[in-house]
Amino acid sequence: MTDTNSSTNAVPTHSGFATFVGRPNVGKSTLTNALVGEKVAITSDKPQTTRRAIRGILNRPAGQLVIVDTPGIHKPRTLLGQRLNDLVDQVLGDVDVIVFCAPANEKVGPGDTRIAHSLDGYKRAVKVALVTKTDVATREQITERLLEVDALREDWSAVIPVSALTNDQLDVLTDELLALMPIGPALYPAGVVTDESIEDRIAEIIREASLEGVRDELPHSIAVTIEDMSPRENSDLTDIFANIVVERDSQKAIILGRGGSRLRDVGATARAQIEPLVGTRVFLSLRVRVAKEWQRDAKQLGRLGF
Structure with a gap:
C-alpha cells in the first residue's frame, strides 16, 4: 500500500530573492554577512564599497533566502557611478522583496526619503x-527612527530594528523575509553560501585590505584584478x-607606502583571509598599476569587469 500522505502533508518551502537598499554605508554588506553567517561581501567605512550584485544564500527548514547585496544608491559623478546605479535598478526590478535600510544613529534625511519614494517604481516587490x-543607538533614538522610517511609506510589510x-532581531528578519518569498524549491544547492567565484572573492578581499586607512578620495579609484591563481607544483602553496x-601616480605612491611598507601590510592582511578561503598556504604577489581615469573610460571599465 502506498503512503500518499507524506507529500500531501509536507509543509511547503519558500525560496526567493531579497535585496537591501539605502544610502551608502548604512550597513547593508555587514547585514548580508551576518545573515549568511560567513563573509561573502567586503565591508568598509568608506562609502560605495560594494560594486557588484553579490548573492549570499541562507538555508533554513522553511526554505532558502537569497540576499542580493548591491552598491548604495548615490548621485553618480562618473561612468562607474552610473553603471552601479543601473545595476541597483536592475536588481530591484528582479527581486521578490526590497528591504530599505536606515541607520538608528542618524536622522532620516532627504536621501533616505528620495530612495524610499523611488521604490514606487518597483511594483512587483514587497x-x-x-x-x-x-547597537550604537539609544532606545530613544531607535524609537524615533522607527517612527520616521514608518512614515516614509504606507505599504511597508514590516518595520524591524536590527x-x-x-545579531539582534536577525532571526525575526529572516523569518519575516522567508514568509514573504514565493513557495518553491531551493534555488541553490545546500551548503553553497554565495555564487561568487573564488577569484572574485579574493579580489574583493584584497580591495578591502587596500581601503584601510586611505584618504576619502582614493577608495573610488581602487580596483583589483586577479592575473593568475594556481597551485604550486610539489608544494602546499597556492600562487596568486x-x-x-588606481587612476594616478600619486595614488600609486599612497598604496605602496614608504619603501613599499603599506603594500606589504595590505598583502599580509589579505593573505590572512585568503588562506582559509583557499584551504592552503598562499604566496600573494601584489602589483600596483595606473589606469588613467578608469572610472570614466568605458573600455577600461569593461576590462575591469564593470
Whole structure:
C-alpha cells in the first residue's frame, strides 16, 4: 500500500530573492554577512564599497533566502557611478522583496526619503523597512527612527530594528523575509553560501585590505584584478598574482607606502583571509598599476569587469 500522505502533508518551502537598499554605508554588506553567517561581501567605512550584485544564500527548514547585496544608491559623478546605479535598478526590478535600510544613529534625511519614494517604481516587490545599527543607538533614538522610517511609506510589510554586530532581531528578519518569498524549491544547492567565484572573492578581499586607512578620495579609484591563481607544483602553496589598479601616480605612491611598507601590510592582511578561503598556504604577489581615469573610460571599465 502506498503512503500518499507524506507529500500531501509536507509543509511547503519558500525560496526567493531579497535585496537591501539605502544610502551608502548604512550597513547593508555587514547585514548580508551576518545573515549568511560567513563573509561573502567586503565591508568598509568608506562609502560605495560594494560594486557588484553579490548573492549570499541562507538555508533554513522553511526554505532558502537569497540576499542580493548591491552598491548604495548615490548621485553618480562618473561612468562607474552610473553603471552601479543601473545595476541597483536592475536588481530591484528582479527581486521578490526590497528591504530599505536606515541607520538608528542618524536622522532620516532627504536621501533616505528620495530612495524610499523611488521604490514606487518597483511594483512587483514587497517592501520591508529596517532600522540598522541599533547597537550604537539609544532606545530613544531607535524609537524615533522607527517612527520616521514608518512614515516614509504606507505599504511597508514590516518595520524591524536590527543589529548585524550583535545579531539582534536577525532571526525575526529572516523569518519575516522567508514568509514573504514565493513557495518553491531551493534555488541553490545546500551548503553553497554565495555564487561568487573564488577569484572574485579574493579580489574583493584584497580591495578591502587596500581601503584601510586611505584618504576619502582614493577608495573610488581602487580596483583589483586577479592575473593568475594556481597551485604550486610539489608544494602546499597556492600562487596568486594580483593587480591593484588606481587612476594616478600619486595614488600609486599612497598604496605602496614608504619603501613599499603599506603594500606589504595590505598583502599580509589579505593573505590572512585568503588562506582559509583557499584551504592552503598562499604566496600573494601584489602589483600596483595606473589606469588613467578608469572610472570614466568605458573600455577600461569593461576590462575591469564593470
